Amino acid sequence: MEDSPSPENLAEKSNEELMRLSRQDVKGAYDIIYARLYGKFVNVAWKILRNTADAENAAQEALIAGYIKRGKFLFLSKTETWLTRILINKAKDIIRKNGGKKPAEEKIGEAVDDTKEIERGEILDPGIDNRAAGNDSQADKKTRMMLMFLEECIKKLPEEEKINLELRELNNIAFKEIAKITKEKFGYSSLGTIVNRIASAKKKVKNCIEKKLSSFKNIFEK
Amino acid sequence: MNNKEFNKLFDFWRKKKLRGIEEIKPPKSKDCLCFAELEEHAKGSVDKLTVAKKQHLQSCSYCQKMIATFEKAVREEERVTIYERLIETSRNFADTIALPFKALPRITPALASALAVILIFIIFSNQPLELKNYSFEFAQPIIKTRGLTSTPAIVTAGSKFRINKIVTATDCYVYLFSIKKNKIDFLAWEKIAGKIENAFPKKGWLQDAGRLVLLLSKNPLKDISSAGEIIIKNYNKGEKPTLGALRKELERKDISFYSIKSP
Numbered sequence: 001m002e003d004s005p006s007p008e009n010l011a012e013k014s015n016e017e018l019m020r021l022s023r024q025d026v027k028g029a030y031d032i033i034y035a036r037l038y039g040k041f042v043n044v045a046w047k048i049l050r051n052t053a054d055a056e057n058a059a060q061e062a063l064i065a066g067y068i069k070r071g072k073f074l075f076l077s078k079t080e081t082w083l084t085r086i087l088i089n090k091a092k093d094i095i096r097k098n099g100g101k102k103p104a105e106e107k108i109g110e111a112v113d114d115t116k117e118i119e120r121g122e123i124l125d126p127g128i129d130n131r132a133a134g135n136d137s138q139a140d141k142k143t144r145m146m147l148m149f150l151e152e153c154i155k156k157l158p159e160e161e162k163i164n165l166e167l168r169e170l171n172n173i174a175f176k177e178i179a180k181i182t183k184e185k186f187g188y189s190s191l192g193t194i195v196n197r198i199a200s201a202k203k204k205v206k207n208c209i210e211k212k213l214s215s216f217k218n219i220f221e222k
Numbered sequence: 223m224n225n226k227e228f229n230k231l232f233d234f235w236r237k238k239k240l241r242g243i244e245e246i247k248p249p250k251s252k253d254c255l256c257f258a259e260l261e262e263h264a265k266g267s268v269d270k271l272t273v274a275k276k277q278h279l280q281s282c283s284y285c286q287k288m289i290a291t292f293e294k295a296v297r298e299e300e301r302v303t304i305y306e307r308l309i310e311t312s313r314n315f316a317d318t319i320a321l322p323f324k325a326l327p328r329i330t331p332a333l334a335s336a337l338a339v340i341l342i343f344i345i346f347s348n349q350p351l352e353l354k355n356y357s358f359e360f361a362q363p364i365i366k367t368r369g370l371t372s373t374p375a376i377v378t379a380g381s382k383f384r385i386n387k388i389v390t391a392t393d394c395y396v397y398l399f400s401i402k403k404n405k406i407d408f409l410a411w412e413k414i415a416g417k418i419e420n421a422f423p424k425k426g427w428l429q430d431a432g433r434l435v436l437l438l439s440k441n442p443l444k445d446i447s448s449a450g451e452i453i454i455k456n457y458n459k460g461e462k463p464t465l466g467a468l469r470k471e472l473e474r475k476d477i478s479f480y481s482i483k484s485p
Contacts, residue, residue, distance in 0.1 A: 022257075030257045039246030060248075060288070064295045067257050143234065150235050170236055206228050213223065 015079040023070050030067050037063065037080060041087050044171045047163060048091045048181050049098075058094055062087035081174070088177045095184045145216070146209065153208035154201075160186050161201035168198055253278040254285050260292045 010018065010032050021029035041059035049055050066073075066083045073082055154162060163181065167173040175191045183189035255263065255275065262270050271279070279285050329337075 025258070027258045028256055034257065035248060035250075038248040039243050042246055043243045057291075060291055061295065064260075064288070064291050065299070067261075068292075068295050068299045143231075146231055147235055147238065150231060169232070170239055202228075202232075206223065209228070209231075210223050 016075065019070060019073060019075075019079045022067070023073075030070070033079065033083075034063050034067075037083060040080075040171070041083070044084070044087060044167065044173065045091050047166050047171070048088075048185075049094055054094050054098075058087060058090045062090045065090070084173060085177060088173070088180055092180050092184050095181070146213070149209045149212045150205065153205045153212070156208065157201050157204060161197050161204070164194055164197040165201040165205075168194075169202075249284050251282070251284075254282060255279070255288065260288060263289055264292050264296050 010021070010026075010029055013021070013029075013032075015033055015036065018029045018033050022033070038059060041062060042055050045055035045058040045062075046052065049058065062083060065086050069086070073079070154165065157165065160182075163185070164178060167178050167181070168175070175194055178194055179189040179191060182194060253275065255271075259271065259275070279289075
């Protein structure tokens, strides 16, 4: 096991460089990738599974599997893309284990406190209203308000459109990978359908914001 | 709100949201095992861990969960490796078997059409009896040469059956055979002292008979089964030239024949 380079140097390296070092058994290299991607992965998994424990497990399992399989990584894509693919497969397995197309919360006969789950999920899927946006000097009152509207409008979208939109537009997941999830959850895997769902979701969000803006027009004008 | 404004807002939302996501960190403390240590642990070399780490392991639920997940992933990977090796071995085996066939020419459109022609020829050369009916059109002249007349007529056997184009024969022995799926069965014989229409009046004889063959002979047949064999042999050859052979063979026994397809 190699001990060089130092952890400070490792932190500056890209994921690909860290992966190469990890393949050379450099201690701590993969730990940085893990720390970097954990949040993103938990967020993606939560969007798919809508269950905190499952999301954390999926992210952890995917990153550990990535470490074990690192010898097979051919550097044909980015490390993050490769690991995301593993994550999507893990999430798919969990959906299948939980009983196919129905999300865990919707299981009949199982008393699940939805509000609690959403509250827990907020940690894994943080909002923007009370975070960086609030302290950002560039974001004026109107922008912050519109961002809040955007958040609210996205939350109102049907589950199917929300997942497609967030995975693609926020987490930048490949269509092919999204198709794996939609196939398990909603029973379709056509890329055309996914593109249509995203476009429709965007249109709905835009209309929703416009509606909200028109009702708040007077406030902005003042 | 125009599209440009909306996209700008969307980008802004994306950036802010990703910033929030990056703040999510694994619940890991400084003392927790790193991946290299987890790997050592999974391999069974726990002794390499320091005493402090060992003590930490016992109390840290995060590390315990990581160890359990790591071990599970290792087992899974081992299973996948075995499966992949199995597939590779079977692929190599298949390649070895296929080696002699690699020298064969690749299927081109020309080769494919040639193969299709050969296939069609094979199919039609083994055609069923129904396709060979035309050959028995030549049976009528045989009857005429024997001094029997052949005229279109309808014979009703019972109420169910109707035979078109049957021969009109007088003062001869008529033998009825059925041919179905290359098999010949003797059904009945009758000595006719008048017209053939009077023969075989019994109901049900022609039911499910397939193709019927009538043998008309001036004298009674000594060996019915051998006459049947002659017919089926020639039937199976089925081609126009073989009718001559059939005729010669039957003439030697003083027999005429006629075939009808049952309705």
